Amino acid sequence: MSKRALMIGNSHVGAYMRALQQSDQDLGIDLECVAAHGDRLQAYTIEDGLFCGNFDDPDGKAARAGRKERARLADFDAILVTGMRFSIFHVTQVFRDLGVVAMDSARDHETAARNGMTLISEALLRRIIVDRLSNALAMDVVRDLRQATDLPIWVMCQPRPTRQVLVKGTRFGTFCSALERGSGAFISETYERLAHETCARVGAHYMAQPPETIDEDLFTDTRFMVGTLRPPFWQKNGRKVDFRHANARYGERMLTHLAAKLA
Amino acid sequence: MKNPYSDLAPSAFWKTGVVQTDKTLWPDLFVPKFAIEPETRVATAGSCFAQRIRQALADQNMPILDVEPAPEALQEDLAREFGYGLHSARYGNIYTPRQLLELLQDVQTGTVREELIWQRKGRFFDMLRPNVEPDGCASVREVLELRRLHLARLRGLFETTDVFVFTLGLTEAWLHGPTGRCLPVAPGVIAGEYDPGTYRFHNFSHSELLKDLKAIRATLRQFHKKIKIILTTSPVPITATASGDHVLNASTYTKSTLRSVAGEMAMRFNNVDYFPGYEIVTTWARDGMAYQDNLRSIRPEVVADVMAVFLDAYGLRDTQDSARRDAEDPAPAEDPEYLDGQEDDLVCEESLIEALQK
Numbered sequence: 001m002s003k004r005a006l007m008i009g010n011s012h013v014g015a016y017m018r019a020l021q022q023s024d025q026d027l028g029i030d031l032e033c034v035a036a037h038g039d040r041l042q043a044y045t046i047e048d049g050l051f052c053g054n055f056d057d058p059d060g061k062a063a064r065a066g067r068k069e070r071a072r073l074a075d076f077d078a079i080l081v082t083g084m085r086f087s088i089f090h091v092t093q094v095f096r097d098l099g100v101v102a103m104d105s106a107r108d109h110e111t112a113a114r115n116g117m118t119l120i121s122e123a124l125l126r127r128i129i130v131d132r133l134s135n136a137l138a139m140d141v142v143r144d145l146r147q148a149t150d151l152p153i154w155v156m157c158q159p160r161p162t163r164q165v166l167v168k169g170t171r172f173g174t175f176c177s178a179l180e181r182g183s184g185a186f187i188s189e190t191y192e193r194l195a196h197e198t199c200a201r202v203g204a205h206y207m208a209q210p211p212e213t214i215d216e217d218l219f220t221d222t223r224f225m226v227g228t229l230r231p232p233f234w235q236k237n238g239r240k241v242d243f244r245h246a247n248a249r250y251g252e253r254m255l256t257h258l259a260a261k262l263a
Numbered sequence: 264m265k266n267p268y269s270d271l272a273p274s275a276f277w278k279t280g281v282v283q284t285d286k287t288l289w290p291d292l293f294v295p296k297f298a299i300e301p302e303t304r305v306a307t308a309g310s311c312f313a314q315r316i317r318q319a320l321a322d323q324n325m326p327i328l329d330v331e332p333a334p335e336a337l338q339e340d341l342a343r344e345f346g347y348g349l350h351s352a353r354y355g356n357i358y359t360p361r362q363l364l365e366l367l368q369d370v371q372t373g374t375v376r377e378e379l380i381w382q383r384k385g386r387f388f389d390m391l392r393p394n395v396e397p398d399g400c401a402s403v404r405e406v407l408e409l410r411r412l413h414l415a416r417l418r419g420l421f422e423t424t425d426v427f428v429f430t431l432g433l434t435e436a437w438l439h440g441p442t443g444r445c446l447p448v449a450p451g452v453i454a455g456e457y458d459p460g461t462y463r464f465h466n467f468s469h470s471e472l473l474k475d476l477k478a479i480r481a482t483l484r485q486f487h488k489k490i491k492i493i494l495t496t497s498p499v500p501i502t503a504t505a506s507g508d509h510v511l512n513a514s515t516y517t518k519s520t521l522r523s524v525a526g527e528m529a530m531r532f533n534n535v536d537y538f539p540g541y542e543i544v545t546t547w548a549r550d551g552m553a554y555q556d557n558l559r560s561i562r563p564e565v566v567a568d569v570m571a572v573f574l575d576a577y578g579l580r581d582t583q584d585s586a587r588r589d590a591e592d593p594a595p596a597e598d599p600e601y602l603d604g605q606e607d608d609l610v611c612e613e614s615l616i617e618a619l620q621k
Contacts, residue, residue, distance in 0.1 A: 101405045109412035123398035
């Protein structure tokens with residue numbers, strides 16, 4: 001029998017909703033969704049067991065996409081949270097200027113300086129990253145949910161971007177420098193470990209990005225993003241491209257893993 | 264009839280200099296030997312009270328040097344916890360002249376020693392500044408590399424500093440036997456474990472302190488020939504003594520000896536000055552208590568008075584701005600919560616000793 005889950009998030013819920021719509025197989029999970037683009041869910045409230053997104057939907061776009069504005073927590077077996085600034089993007093930024101001796105690119109203070117980084121301790125690095133992740137809107141939602149319900153809460157990993165972030169026009173300098181410095185594996189491992197830790201601190205589980213969807217530590221294999229088109233997107237050769245939102249194939253993998261955990 | 268005192272200024276007489284004077288502004292109490300201009304590059308170091316001096320200068324937009332600024336990604340509280348923004352580098356509190364002298368020598372020689380590392384629960388701490396990494400380091404290698412970075416940054420600091428403000432805090436210290444190094448905090452307070460065979464207590468004498476301060480002056484001049492030094496004595500009583508004496512006697516010895524040696528340095532050398540912040544706080548002539556209920560922490564309005572005297576002497580105080588701040592900040596000293604909060608404002612290893620009292 002399928003588990004009923006409430007998914008709360010932003011544009012990153014798309015991968016999961018589409019997975020349920022498009023999958024040929026029974027994923028073992030039924031989803032309802034309260035989601036709003038970007039940070040528009042920040043006015044959310046939880047009162048009397050009712051999660052309310054409190055976002056504007058004047059043209060009914062969210063409703064047409066199957067997204068609800070409110071949901072009763074007791075109607076579900078689990079709650080899933082995704083996106084809302086809980087991502088590797090915010091961790092990669094830290095490594096733009098900072099390094100630790102465990103990274104080859106910062107193995108000593110002179111090497112770190114040559115690579116444009118200041119050497120700090122791993123303990124401080126950990127505190128900075130945990131702070132950043134803890135301050136994500138997703139964690140605010142999780143903390144409040146934890147107060148309101150005993151249901152299992154899963155934070156579903158927002159996918160890494162594709163290699164498109166290395167290309168002029170859609171370039172993210174932090175990812176470029178991480179790749180140039182050979183720090184990808186360290187950043188990836190650090191993110192996964194601290195994401196687990198941050199979620200555990202607030203009584204939630206963290207569902208990591210499946211290894212088979214990851215391309216060289218920092219990126220998502222294009223096969224798990226092709227076909228998505230959610231704002232913000234860029235033009236490439238006259239075509240709109242989206243390199244930050246996963247597709248149904250990714251959503252299916254994640255939901256399959258989740259179903260196994262919930263079973 | 265003429266005598267040697269007849270033509271002296273009012274400040275030379277107790278009645279006019281103390282009893283009848285303005286006990287907030289303390290006119291002529293501090294007449295600097297040399298100028299600090301708005302563009303003068305000032306560095307600060309010393310005991311907990313040195314943090315106050317740094318903050319007061321920074322509040323006046325003085326170019327206080329900071330060679331190890333907090334990374335951009337760091338929130339202010341976390342930065343302070345990890346020793347950023349407290350002094351002109353992440354050396355933590357430097358309580359004794361010996362500690363500063365040895366640090367300067369390390370900078371000169373680039374010496375980093377593996378023996379000077381404490382452990383606690385599998386974490387590693389730099390014995391010479393254990394408080395700047397409150398969670399400890401992951402490995403010995405990390406401690407050593409962070410220290411190498413620290414020393415490299417300090418070379419740049421001492422080579423560019425025009426005025427070095429050093430606040431003397433303690434005469435009592437713990438020495439690491441195998442290396443002879445002077446530690447900022449007793450073993451076992453932050454990390455490590457007290458072993459009488461490894462560590463020994465030492466209470467510096469006036470002559471030892473004078474010798475160290477002279478060596479500090481000479482070493483600083485090797486980095487920057489024209490460097491000037493301002494010495495101050497922390498008016499904060501000691502938390503505890505290991506001397507065997509009563510803590511009141513021990514504190515009086517500490518503060519009077521430090522005050523004395525600072526005065527002697529200022530008398531001997533043109534490039535050394537003494538700022539009498541200690542006198543402003545501790546004089547019984549002042550109206551109202553200088554100390555909070557624990558008789559150690561200094562009331563914030565008294566700290567503000569001290570720093571106003573310092574800034575006024577150099578013509579650095581933006582009085583309009585201060586008046587505006589005072590108006591916006593209604594009587595903070597009368598708010599008990601505000602007073603309570605002040606203690607946490609400073610990062611002070613010494614106060615940890617009290618916290619660990621049985």
